[in-house]
Amino acid sequence: MSNDKQLVIGLFGFGVVGEGLYKVLHQTESLNARIKKVCIKNANKKRNAPDELFTTDRDVILNDPEINVVVEVINESEPAFYIVSTALKNGKEVVSASKKMIAEHLPELLKLQTETGLSFLYEASACASIPVIRNLEEYYDNDLLHGIRGIVNGSTNYILTKMFEEKLDFKQALLQAQQLGFAEADPTLDVDGWDAVNKWVILLLHAYGVVSKVEDVLFTGIQNIQGADATVGREKNLEIRLVGQAKKLQNGKVAAFVLPQFVKHDDHLSFVKNEYNGAVVESSFADKQFFYGKGAGSFPTASAVLSDISALRYDYKYEYKKLYYHQPNELTTDYYLKVYLSFDDWDFIPKEKLEWIEEWHAESDRKYLVGVVHANELKQNNWWRENGTSLILSPEPIIEDVEIRKLKKKSLELAGLNIN
Amino acid sequence: MSNDKQLVIGLFGFGVVGEGLYKVLHQTESLNARIKKVCIKNANKKRNAPDELFTTDRDVILNDPEINVVVEVINESEPAFYIVSTALKNGKEVVSASKKMIAEHLPELLKLQTETGLSFLYEASACASIPVIRNLEEYYDNDLLHGIRGIVNGSTNYILTKMFEEKLDFKQALLQAQQLGFAEADPTLDVDGWDAVNKWVILLLHAYGVVSKVEDVLFTGIQNIQGADATVGREKNLEIRLVGQAKKLQNGKVAAFVLPQFVKHDDHLSFVKNEYNGAVVESSFADKQFFYGKGAGSFPTASAVLSDISALRYDYKYEYKKLYYHQPNELTTDYYLKVYLSFDDWDFIPKEKLEWIEEWHAESDRKYLVGVVHANELKQNNWWRENGTSLILSPEPIIEDVEIRKLKKKSLELAGLNIN
Numbered sequence: 001m002s003n004d005k006q007l008v009i010g011l012f013g014f015g016v017v018g019e020g021l022y023k024v025l026h027q028t029e030s031l032n033a034r035i036k037k038v039c040i041k042n043a044n045k046k047r048n049a050p051d052e053l054f055t056t057d058r059d060v061i062l063n064d065p066e067i068n069v070v071v072e073v074i075n076e077s078e079p080a081f082y083i084v085s086t087a088l089k090n091g092k093e094v095v096s097a098s099k100k101m102i103a104e105h106l107p108e109l110l111k112l113q114t115e116t117g118l119s120f121l122y123e124a125s126a127c128a129s130i131p132v133i134r135n136l137e138e139y140y141d142n143d144l145l146h147g148i149r150g151i152v153n154g155s156t157n158y159i160l161t162k163m164f165e166e167k168l169d170f171k172q173a174l175l176q177a178q179q180l181g182f183a184e185a186d187p188t189l190d191v192d193g194w195d196a197v198n199k200w201v202i203l204l205l206h207a208y209g210v211v212s213k214v215e216d217v218l219f220t221g222i223q224n225i226q227g228a229d230a231t232v233g234r235e236k237n238l239e240i241r242l243v244g245q246a247k248k249l250q251n252g253k254v255a256a257f258v259l260p261q262f263v264k265h266d267d268h269l270s271f272v273k274n275e276y277n278g279a280v281v282e283s284s285f286a287d288k289q290f291f292y293g294k295g296a297g298s299f300p301t302a303s304a305v306l307s308d309i310s311a312l313r314y315d316y317k318y319e320y321k322k323l324y325y326h327q328p329n330e331l332t333t334d335y336y337l338k339v340y341l342s343f344d345d346w347d348f349i350p351k352e353k354l355e356w357i358e359e360w361h362a363e364s365d366r367k368y369l370v371g372v373v374h375a376n377e378l379k380q381n382n383w384w385r386e387n388g389t390s391l392i393l394s395p396e397p398i399i400e401d402v403e404i405r406k407l408k409k410k411s412l413e414l415a416g417l418n419i420n
Numbered sequence: 421m422s423n424d425k426q427l428v429i430g431l432f433g434f435g436v437v438g439e440g441l442y443k444v445l446h447q448t449e450s451l452n453a454r455i456k457k458v459c460i461k462n463a464n465k466k467r468n469a470p471d472e473l474f475t476t477d478r479d480v481i482l483n484d485p486e487i488n489v490v491v492e493v494i495n496e497s498e499p500a501f502y503i504v505s506t507a508l509k510n511g512k513e514v515v516s517a518s519k520k521m522i523a524e525h526l527p528e529l530l531k532l533q534t535e536t537g538l539s540f541l542y543e544a545s546a547c548a549s550i551p552v553i554r555n556l557e558e559y560y561d562n563d564l565l566h567g568i569r570g571i572v573n574g575s576t577n578y579i580l581t582k583m584f585e586e587k588l589d590f591k592q593a594l595l596q597a598q599q600l601g602f603a604e605a606d607p608t609l610d611v612d613g614w615d616a617v618n619k620w621v622i623l624l625l626h627a628y629g630v631v632s633k634v635e636d637v638l639f640t641g642i643q644n645i646q647g648a649d650a651t652v653g654r655e656k657n658l659e660i661r662l663v664g665q666a667k668k669l670q671n672g673k674v675a676a677f678v679l680p681q682f683v684k685h686d687d688h689l690s691f692v693k694n695e696y697n698g699a700v701v702e703s704s705f706a707d708k709q710f711f712y713g714k715g716a717g718s719f720p721t722a723s724a725v726l727s728d729i730s731a732l733r734y735d736y737k738y739e740y741k742k743l744y745y746h747q748p749n750e751l752t753t754d755y756y757l758k759v760y761l762s763f764d765d766w767d768f769i770p771k772e773k774l775e776w777i778e779e780w781h782a783e784s785d786r787k788y789l790v791g792v793v794h795a796n797e798l799k800q801n802n803w804w805r806e807n808g809t810s811l812i813l814s815p816e817p818i819i820e821d822v823e824i825r826k827l828k829k830k831s832l833e834l835a836g837l838n839i840n
Contacts (some may be wrong), residue, residue, distance in 0.1 A: 024705065028564065066780030129706035131559040136734075138558065139551040139727050144448065268712070271691055283721030284444065286549035290712035292688070307559050314741070316558075319734065 005313050010061030010092075011084050014047060014054070016039050016298030017097065021071065021305055022049060033069070033309055036060050041074075046071035062086050066257040068190065069312060070094045071305060073124075077101040081108075088112045088120060095308040097124035103198035106211050113163040114162035119317040122310035126199040127152055127277045129300035130293040133306070136206040136320050142285055147247035148207050149270045150279035152199040152258075153298040155183040155190035156222045156242045158275045164230045164239055166275075170222075182275045182296075193221030194240065197258045206255050207246055208329040209322030216331055218379045219258035224390040228366040229342055238262040250400055253332035255375065261393040264341065266316060301326055333375040335401065338394040343382065348387040353377050365399050371400060425733050427428040427453035430481030430512070432503050433493040434460050434467060434474070436718030437517065440541030441491065441725055442469060453489070453729055457481050461494075482506050489732060490514045491725060493544075497521040501528075508532045508540060508778045517544035517721055520609075521824050523618035527632050537736040541728035546619040547572055547697045549720035550713040551727070556626040557738050560703055567667035568627050570699035572619040573680075574716040575603040575610035576642045577661045580680075585657055585693075585793040589647045600718075602695045613662065616678045620664040627666055628749040629742030636751055638676035638799050639739040643713045644810040648761055649788040654716040659690050660812060670820055673752035675795065681813040682760065724764065753796040756824050758814040759806065773797050775824065792819060 009025070011018055018038065025033050035053070043056045061067055062083070072088035072094065074080055080101040085108065089092050096102065102109060102125055121134050127150070136148070151157050155177055162173035174191070177183035189195050197219040202288050203216070204210045222242050233240050243261040248254055263270045268290040272278035277295025282288050294300035322328065336355060343349055346367065351357070357371035378384055384391045429445070431438055438458065445453050455473070463476050481487055482503070490507035491516065493498055500521040507514050515520065522529060523757070533540050543553050556568070560817050571577050575597055579666065582593035583671070597603035609615050617639040624630040642662050646748070653660050663681040668674055683690045688710040692698035697715025702708050714720035742748065756775060763769055766787065771777070777791035798804055804811045 020705070021644040024564070060727070107695060130709060131555060133550060134559055135555070138731070139554055144444070144723075158541060180669060191509065283723060285440070287714045290710070292712070294707045299705040300707060304565070306705065311558070316741065318485035322736070 001128045005315075007031075007069045007309065007312060008031055009035045009069045009071055009309070010064065010067040011035050011038045012058070012061070012070065012072045014049075015073070017073040017305065019048060020298050020302040021073070023407060024302065024306060034314060037064065044294040058083060062090055068092055069129070069309065071309065072098060073095045073301070073305065074098070077104060081105050082138065084120070084215055085112055088116050091118070093119040093312050094121070095305055095312070096120070096122045097305060098122075099125040099195070099198040099202060103214060103273065103377070105199040106201070106205060107310070108125050110211065110323075111201055113317070116301045119312055119315070121311060121316070122202070123308050124301045124304035126202050127279060127291075127293070127295045128297070129303045130279065130291050130295060131304075132203065132279050132291055133206050135281070135291065136203065140207070140281060144167045144284035145207060145248065146282040146284065147245065148203065148279060148281050150203070150267060151202075151241050151244055151269055151277055152244050152279075152291050152295060153190055153196040153242060154275035155187065155275060156193075156196070157272065157277070158182045159191070159223070160222060160240050160242065161273045163225065163227065167227065169227045170225060174258050191221050193219045193258055193280070196221070196242060196244055198329060200256065200258050203244070204246055204256055205320070205323065206318070207322070208248070209320065209324075209326060210254060210256070210329050210331055211323065212331055213255075217256050217258060218333065218375060220260070220385050220391070222260055224385060224388055225260060225341065225392070226366065226390060228364075229390055230342070232342070232368060235260055236262070238302070238347070238395065240262060241269050242270070243269060243393070247334065247398055248329070249335060251332070252329075253334070254329045255333075255335050255398055257330055259391065259393050261397065262395055266397050267395065282320070302379065333379045335375050336372050336399040337378065338370070338372050338399060339376055339397065340368060340370050340392045340394060341389060342366055343387065345387070348383065348389050350383055353364050353381075353383075370394065424737075425452065427451075427489045427729065427732060428487050429453055429455045429491055429729070430484065430487040431458045431491045431493070432478070434458050434469075435497075437493040437721045437725065439468060440718050440722040441493070444722065444726060445494065451730060452633055452733060453564070456487055459485065462470070478503060479808075479824045482510055488512055489729065491520065491721060491729065492516045493721070493725065495526060501525050504529070504540065505532055505713045508538050509772050511536070511538070513539040513732050514516040514541070515725055515726055515732070516540070516542045516714070518542075519545035519615070519618040519622060523621040523634060526625060530823055531744075533737070539732055539735070541731060541736070541738065542622070543728050544721045545725035546622050546738070547699060547713070548717070550697055550711050550715060550721045551724075551784055552623065552699050552711055553626050555711070556623065557703070557741070560627070561703060564704035564791050565627060565668065566704065567665065568623065568699060568701050569663055569665045569689060570623070571661055571697050572623075572664050573610055573662060574695035574697060574714075576616070577608065577692065577697070578602045580642060580645070580660050580662065581693045583645065583647060584650050584653065584720070587647065587650070590642075590645060590664045603825070611641050612641050613639045613678055615664060616641070616664055620676065620678050622681070622767075623664070624674070624676055625740070625743065626668055626738070627742070628750050629740065629746060630670070630674060630676070631743065632751055633813065637676050637678060638753065638795060640680070640805050640811070644805060644808055645680060645812070646762065646786065646810060647813060648784075649810055650717070652760070652762070652788060653682055656682070658684060658815065661689050663689060663694070663813070667818055668749070669752065669755060671752070672749075673714040673754070674749045675753075675755050675818055676751055679811065679813050681817065682815055684815050689816065753799045755795050755821065756792050756819040757795055757798065758792050758819060760788060760790050760812045760814060761809060762786055763807065763809040765807070768803065768809050773801075790814065791823070805823055
């Protein structure tokens with residue numbers, strides 16, 4: 001490994017992240033990196049950099065033998081995949097921030113890395129500036145990881161914070177987030193949980209060596225959360241977050257989901273407010289570790305990209321140890337979840353699908369219940385996110401099979417029955 | 421790099437950390453590591469492991485050619501240095517948790533690593549389970565690190581929390597910490613700041629490439645903090661922490677100290693209560709990142725040692741990039757600090773040594789002032805920690821030269837004078 005490695009960069013995208021990167025690399029000689037060419041879509045836009053830097057022809061970068069690093073910070077998924085895969089095939093190392101592209105193409109991207117032996121780094125794709133991928137990859141690289149929980153989408157967290165703290169309704173909070181630049185004009189990707197689950201698919205690979213697709217993960221966003229849910233939360237002294245969670249169950253398989261969750265005030269994730277991100281990693285001996293920082297925005301994203309570029313000087317690459325060197329883990333939906341459900345009409349809830357109901361409230365327009373449901377039921381059906389029904393997990397929501405059998409038996413016994 | 425590397429470990433120390441490690445390695449086949457021999461001091465103590473595992477002769481391990489990794493978790497500094505340096509010279513890689521030993525022998529340990537090319541890892545020596553060394557080394561490996569602040573000693577943090585929240589006096593809080601195992605029978609190393617400054621010397625190396633001694637760092641502990649200080653804090657809506665801080669000043673040099681500090685409620689470090697540790701890393705683009713977890717205790721320490729052992733399988737070593745590959749940084753005491761001082765008698769305070777005083781309270785037995793003092797004055801003199809005088813930094817305590825000249829001029833102008 002050497003510090004003399006000169007990085008000659010071809011950059012795709014010159015939005016806020018790309019331009020920020022350009023400025024820093026200019027100012028930081030010690031990085032030994034220079035941007036040779038920037039590929040942009042719109043040639044006519046005025047840019048704060050010399051004209052000769054720019055091209056609209058991606059092959060100018062992809063076929064330039066002097067360029068040894070491609071950095072890709074564009075928004076569209078399919079062009080990003082073409083750029084990343086072609087760059088690797090052409091012998092260039094790659095840094096990317098495109099979570100959607102990565103989550104959609106994990107198998108191909110893993111194969112390309114194995115075939116080429118080149119580095120493909122993408123710390124910016126999950127929690128931006130928080131080095132969660134690198135820590136899962138390097139520091140929690142043994143098989144003693146009990147679980148990880150995280151808030152990985154700043155837009156939805158901002159909206160939930162405002163609904164909770166300022167009692168705004170969903171639409172008002174969303175509007176405020178959009179005005180402040182924390183949510184896109186079309187907020188669906190964030191609000192419906194797509195952005196979060198893309199990131200969760202990436203983190204599952206680094207946490208547990210699981211190669212999965214978005215469709216394999218049980219998820220929804222905050223689109224159905226209502227002011228009434230926040231009110232119930234306040235009554236119960238709980239806050240609401242959109243939480244990604246992965247946990248190794250007693251049977252050795254991994255439960256993984258991204259769902260709204262009630263969190264207690266002493267939960268580390270309750271510290272994560274507004275547009276921030278945070279992750280709690282639980283391992284055999286370290287107890288809980290909490291990582292917190294800015295998870296989106298141009299500077300935090302540029303910062304993560306920069307750390308990846310910097311790591312390339314030392315030939316750093318992800319080794320996917322948990323995938324290649326350990327017994328890879330398998331996802332399962334064979335477990336139970338304790339859930340809160342609020343809804344407008346009892347008819348929307350297939351009560352027979354719940355294992356049991358331990359609390360119900362029919363006193364106001366917005367009704368709710370607390371009960372236990374099999375994860376597979378949620379995975380395979382949609383009733384819990386239709387008709388404005390809102391599902392929020394209880395704190396510590398996962399109930400494993402063994403425990404539920406005991407509880408079932410006990411409740412039946414209490415009811416005067418007996419099972420074996 | 422290979423997963424097939426078989427680690428044969430010689431372990432020094434079989435206290436709570438050593439025994440914990442032994443158990444985990446036994447249970448975790450995938451680590452591909454086994455403990456061949458354990459060196460202990462007292463042969464007569466009953467141990468939860470087969471007798472043939474133990475020896476009291478350190479050379480049995482140090483001279484065994486089959487043993488390729490030495491793990492050292494003993495308490496005494498000089499024997500630890502002998503073990504670590506001999507092991508490296510004998511071609512073995514080393515994992516250590518001895519912060520005091522490391523802080524006292526940085527130059528020799530760096531030289532030995534360069535000469536032997538072997539790994540010497542010591543994540544457990546600072547903040548135990550929180551991977552702060554690894555992150556400073558790997559992720560913040562460029563020169564864009566603005567500063568780092570941390571709570572690195574759990575005992576003092578526990579005491580301060582209890583003084584603050586339960587209004588215990590210092591002695592009661594210390595006793596409680598001792599009863600719970602959060603403080604040693606002889607608490608001086610913790611209470612007077614030695615443990616924290618040892619860790620800070622290690623973190624300075626990884627944050628800024630500074631090779632320093634404890635004597636180079638301005639520090640004290642919490643030995644003089646009184647209930648009255650906590651009362652003032654509560655009035656001002658501030659909490660008290662023992663904070664290690666390092667910051668790159670405008671002149672490019674590094675200010676570093678470990679001192680009690682008032683922190684605001686929205687400071688990430690105010691989240692760190694009781695025996696926990698936390699660190700806030702501030703860099704050019706990432707804004708603030710917060711790392712939080714258990715910083716002491718047998719399990720968190722064993723966890724960090726385990727991560728280091730695990731990293732050895734992939735030939736990981738610290739590269740000390742900021743020391744060897746960048747312009748190394750230099751410590752300075754040429755800056756000013758805004759301080760709160762409480763004391764029993766005005767005569768204890770050399771008022772002429774303060775740049776100015778902006779607040780003073782003589783109304784009760786315990787008097788206090790808020791003013792500005794040059795760091796060099798504190799570095800070279802002891803009045804501020806004698807006679808029961810208690811010094812606590814203000815939030816954002818560092819005032820750089822340029823700013824103070826402006827403020828000085830302004831205050832003189834206000835007083836009807838003029839300077840150039």
